[in-house]
Amino acid sequence: MSDAIHAIKVQNLRKQFSVQKSREGLKGALRDLFKREYTKVDAVKGISFTIPKGEICGYIGENGAGKSTTIKMLTGILVPTSGQIEVGGFVPYKERERFVRRIGVVFGQRSQLWWDIGVVESFQLLRKVYRVSEADYRMRLDELTERLQLGDLLNRPVRKLSLGQRMRCELAASLLHNPEILFLDEPTIGLDIVVKTEIREFLKSMNRQHGTTVLLTTHDLQDIEALCSRVIMLDDGNIIYDGAMDELKTRWGKGRELSFRLHAPVALESLERLTEELGVSWSKENELTAKVWVPFQAAPVSVVLSRVVGAVEVSDVSILEPNTDDIVREIYKTGSADAREDGGQSGGGAGQATTVAQGAGRHA
Numbered sequence: 001m002s003d004a005i006h007a008i009k010v011q012n013l014r015k016q017f018s019v020q021k022s023r024e025g026l027k028g029a030l031r032d033l034f035k036r037e038y039t040k041v042d043a044v045k046g047i048s049f050t051i052p053k054g055e056i057c058g059y060i061g062e063n064g065a066g067k068s069t070t071i072k073m074l075t076g077i078l079v080p081t082s083g084q085i086e087v088g089g090f091v092p093y094k095e096r097e098r099f100v101r102r103i104g105v106v107f108g109q110r111s112q113l114w115w116d117i118g119v120v121e122s123f124q125l126l127r128k129v130y131r132v133s134e135a136d137y138r139m140r141l142d143e144l145t146e147r148l149q150l151g152d153l154l155n156r157p158v159r160k161l162s163l164g165q166r167m168r169c170e171l172a173a174s175l176l177h178n179p180e181i182l183f184l185d186e187p188t189i190g191l192d193i194v195v196k197t198e199i200r201e202f203l204k205s206m207n208r209q210h211g212t213t214v215l216l217t218t219h220d221l222q223d224i225e226a227l228c229s230r231v232i233m234l235d236d237g238n239i240i241y242d243g244a245m246d247e248l249k250t251r252w253g254k255g256r257e258l259s260f261r262l263h264a265p266v267a268l269e270s271l272e273r274l275t276e277e278l279g280v281s282w283s284k285e286n287e288l289t290a291k292v293w294v295p296f297q298a299a300p301v302s303v304v305l306s307r308v309v310g311a312v313e314v315s316d317v318s319i320l321e322p323n324t325d326d327i328v329r330e331i332y333k334t335g336s337a338d339a340r341e342d343g344g345q346s347g348g349g350a351g352q353a354t355t356v357a358q359g360a361g362r363h364a
């Protein structure tokens with residue numbers, strides 16, 4: 001099953017847990033002592049996917065969808081019930097010692113650093129665990145210290161670091177041995193927007209420079225939008241979507257909204273007349289701002305745009321993209337990412353503004 005271009009390959013992967021049932025009351029507890037009963041929980045139900053080397057792939061799903069269970073199988077912490085896994089050419093739960101030297105793991109909610117000792121001492125311990133030579137370690141530490149601005153933090157005990165500082169150190173710790181594949185489980189959880197942005201920028205540049213493959217689990221879709229060319233969506237142990245985030249927006253977004261800043265007031269009826277047969281709907285925010293909703297099944301945004309700017313003096317225009325959070329929430333609710341036949345009427349509304357050139361170009 002070894003495949004040179006794939007970093008991760010998963011086929012019909014399943015994980016079933018046996019959970020002990022607790023019977024009610026004292027009598028139940030006594031019966032549990034003598035005869036235990038178990039129920040089966042199917043956490044991952046036969047999923048298949050491959051991730052090429054160098055890709056940053058998002059892995060998303062609601063609480064309990066099976067993301068952590070997958071990551072634990074991919075990193076060798078859990079043994080699958082059935083199916084095949086290959087990560088970096090290894091079967092993760094076999095050859096553990098050699099395998100862990102090829103991967104890096106960051107769990108946002110747990111630390112791999114020792115709480116009471118200086119950060120750099122934890123790094124030294126990890127260097128020994130991963131058997132990195134002193135020279136390679138020095139080179140890597142210098143690079144990571146500069147990129148993640150760790151200079152002031154290295155000699156402080158981990159317990160004295162802020163969450164953002166600790167997360168930067170966690171990332172460095174996971175990369176000291178220059179792994180080919182990095183697993184990130186909620187790496188930006190609880191961080192402010194400045195640190196989130198720094199971490200996203202760091203991950204992007206690291207991926208570009210070292211070609212590191214990244215599998216990223218997060219509930220923050222902005223992480224996904226900033227980093228991932230592809231997203232795998234899990235629901236109740238099954239993959240319900242595997243593809244580009246942009247395509248998800250096109251398939252599920254209702255449409256786009258254009259917002260015009262007018263040079264002088266224009267009556268709503270005049271604007272409606274301009275786009276009469278195009279299937280769009282206008283509203284006025286104030287005297288000088290008019291908005292038009294353009295459903296995907298209506299005329300292209302570029303047609304609406306040219307009709308308006310050809311007839312009315314406009315000082316500014318923006319296009320609102322479909323809001324990813326709304327779209328994904330809707331998909332979680334229905335449990336399916338199949339495109340709706342009505343053009344995605346119940347999908348997300350408009351959210352982030354983009355420049356006209358970008359939005360109109362992509363739609364046209």
Ligand SMILES: Nc1ncnc2c1ncn2[C@@H]1O[C@H](COP(=O)(O)OP(=O)(O)OP(=O)(O)O)[C@@H](O)[C@H]1O
Pocket residue numbers: 017018019041042043061062063064065066067068069070
């Ligand atoms: N060790 C375990 N024993 C029994 N059931 C488990 C175990 N670990 C996970 N589960 C169950 O498997 C299912 C998937 O859990 P998992 O932690 O993989 O979900 P998740 O997508 O990572 O959720 P979250 O976003 O909340 O972390 C859940 O129903 C969970 O209760």
